[in-house]
Amino acid sequence: MRLGYFTMPVHPASRSPTETLREDRDIIILADELGYHDAFVGEHLTDLVENITSSMVFQSSLIHSTKNIRLGTGTSNLSHVHPVLVACHAAMFDHLSEGRFILGVSPGALPSDAEALGILDQDRNQMFADSIDVILKLWQSDPPYNIDLPNNRYKVTTQTTLDEFCHTGKMYKPYQRPRPEIVGTVVAPFSKGVIAMGEKDLHPISANFLYDQWLTSHWTNYALGKANVGIEASRADWRVARTIMVHDDDKVAREYGKTSEQSPYRFYYRNLGYKLRKGKRDAVFTMDGKTPDAPVPLDDILDQLVIAGSVNHVVDEILKLHEKLGGFGELVYAGLDWADPALSRRSMVLMGEQVMPRVRQALGLPS
Numbered sequence: 159m160r161l162g163y164f165t166m167p168v169h170p171a172s173r174s175p176t177e178t179l180r181e182d183r184d185i186i187i188l189a190d191e192l193g194y195h196d197a198f199v200g201e202h203l204t205d206l207v208e209n210i211t212s213s214m215v216f217q218s219s220l221i222h223s224t225k226n227i228r229l230g231t232g233t234s235n236l237s238h239v240h241p242v243l244v245a246c247h248a249a250m251f252d253h254l255s256e257g258r259f260i261l262g263v264s265p266g267a268l269p270s271d272a273e274a275l276g277i278l279d280q281d282r283n284q285m286f287a288d289s290i291d292v293i294l295k296l297w298q299s300d301p302p303y304n305i306d307l308p309n310n311r312y313k314v315t316t317q318t319t320l321d322e323f324c325h326t327g328k329m330y331k332p333y334q335r336p337r338p339e340i341v342g343t344v345v346a347p348f349s350k351g352v353i354a355m356g357e358k359d360l361h362p363i364s365a366n367f368l369y370d371q372w373l374t375s376h377w378t379n380y381a382l383g384k385a386n387v388g389i390e391a392s393r394a395d396w397r398v399a400r401t402i403m404v405h406d407d408d409k410v411a412r413e414y415g416k417t418s419e420q421s422p423y424r425f426y427y428r429n430l431g432y433k434l435r436k437g438k439r440d441a442v443f444t445m446d447g448k449t450p451d452a453p454v455p456l457d458d459i460l461d462q463l464v465i466a467g468s469v470n471h472v473v474d475e476i477l478k479l480h481e482k483l484g485g486f487g488e489l490v491y492a493g494l495d496w497a498d499p500a501l502s503r504r505s506m507v508l509m510g511e512q513v514m515p516r517v518r519q520a521l522g523l524p525s
Contacts, residue, residue, distance in 0.1 A: 161194050162196045163186065163198070163490065164363070165493030167495070168208055168494060171206040181496055183216075183219060188506060189506065189510075192506060192511065194510060195227070198231070198341075200232050201234070201235060202268050203268075203270075203274060204270040207429055213230075213262070214234060221258070228258045228259070229259060233262035234248075234264075236265060237286055241314075244289065249332040252332040252333040253333045263290060265282040267345070269437070289312065292305055297337045301327055340359075348372075348379070349376065353379045353382050353383040353386070355383060356380045356381065356384040357387050361395040361396070364396070366490070369442065369445070372442070373398060377484070393485045395487055397486065397487065398489060400492065401494075402464070402465045402472060402491055403466040404468070406469075408468045408471065411466045411468065411505075414501050423494060425494075427456060427463065428456055431454070440453065477520055489517075
C-alpha cells in the first residue's frame with residue numbers, strides 16, 4: 159500500500175499567502191524525504207482560506223526541490239480553462255518533471271470561482287466531461303487534430319494554419335506514454351461520475367471528508383465503469399484519503415486532532431462544514447445520506463472523520479478500514495494548516511517511518 163499526500167490547502171485567512179505558500183512547499187519537500195509516493199494540491203481562484211490559485215503552477219515550483227515524489231494537480235478545474243491549455247501545460251509539466259506528473263481533474267466546485275469567470279449559470283459538469291474527452295483525444299492525435307466530437311462544445315483544429323516547414327500548428331505529447339495518470343477526487347456517496355472514471359481509465363481518490371460507510375460505493379461504481387468497457391478493475395488504482403493525526407502520546411494526538419480549540423483539524427472541518435452546509439451538500443456528514451435539518455455538530459464530524467492517536471492506534475484503524483473496504487492501493491494523508499509545526503511535522507514523520515511500514519507488514523506487503 160502506497161502513502162500519498164493531499165492538501166486543499168486550508169489556512170486561516172489572516173495568514174499571509176507568502177507564508178502559507180512557503181509552508182505548503184516545505185511540507186511536500188518533507189513528504190518526498192519521507193518516501194510519500196505522491197502529493198496532490200487543490201486550487202481555487204476566489205478563496206483566501208484555500209488559497210492556491212493554480213495547482214499546476216504551484217507544483218511546478220517543486221520539480222527541482224524534490225527527487226522522487228510524484229506531483230499531482232488536485233485538481234485542475236476543467237470548467238475554468240480551454241482543454242487545449244490543460245493538455246499543453248500538462249504535457250510541458252510532464253517533460254519538466256521527467257514523468258513525475260499526475261493530472262488530477264474536476265469540474266470546479268466553488269461557486270464564487272464560477273461567478274468571477276462568468277460561468278455561474280453554465281453546466282460545469284458537462285464542461286468537465288467535454289474537456290476531458292478533448293484532452294484525451296489531443297494526446298492520441300496528430301496535427302492538424304480536427305477534433306469535433308459529438309455534442310462537445312470544444313472544437314480543436316490547426317488545419318488552416320498548420321505549417322510543416324516551421325512546425326507551427328503542432329503540440330507535443332506528454333513525457334509519459336501514452337499519457338500521465340489521470341485521477342479524479344470523488345466527493346459524494348454513490349457518485350455516478352466514478353462510473354465514467356472507470357470507463358475512461360481515470361483513477362479515483364475518495365475524499366477525506368466522507369464517512370467510511372460511503373466509500374464502498376465508490377469502488378462499486380468504479381468497478382462497474384471498468385466492466386462496461388470489458389476491463390477488470392484493480393484496487394491498486396483506488397486512493398482513499400483520510401484525516402489523520404498521529405503522535406507518540408495518545409493524549410497529545412487527540413487534543414491536536416480533535417479537542418483543542420486551537421486544533422487545525424477543528425478549523426478545517428468547521429470551515430468545510432460551513433461551506434458544505436451553505437451549498438446543501440452536508441449530507442456527507444450523515445449516516446442516512448440525507449441533508450440534515452440542522453448542521454451536524456462539529457464534534458460528531460471529528461469523531462467520524464479524524465483518526466487521532468498513537469502509532470498503535472492509527473495502525474489498527476487503517477487496518478480496520480482496509481478490511482472494511484476490501485482493500486485499496488493508496489492511503490492519502492490529508493494535509494492541514496501547521497498551527498503547531500512541531501506536532502504537524504511529527505505526525506507526517508510517524509506516518510512515513512512507523513505507521514505505514516507496520517501496516518504493510520501486517521498486510522504482507524513489501525516494505
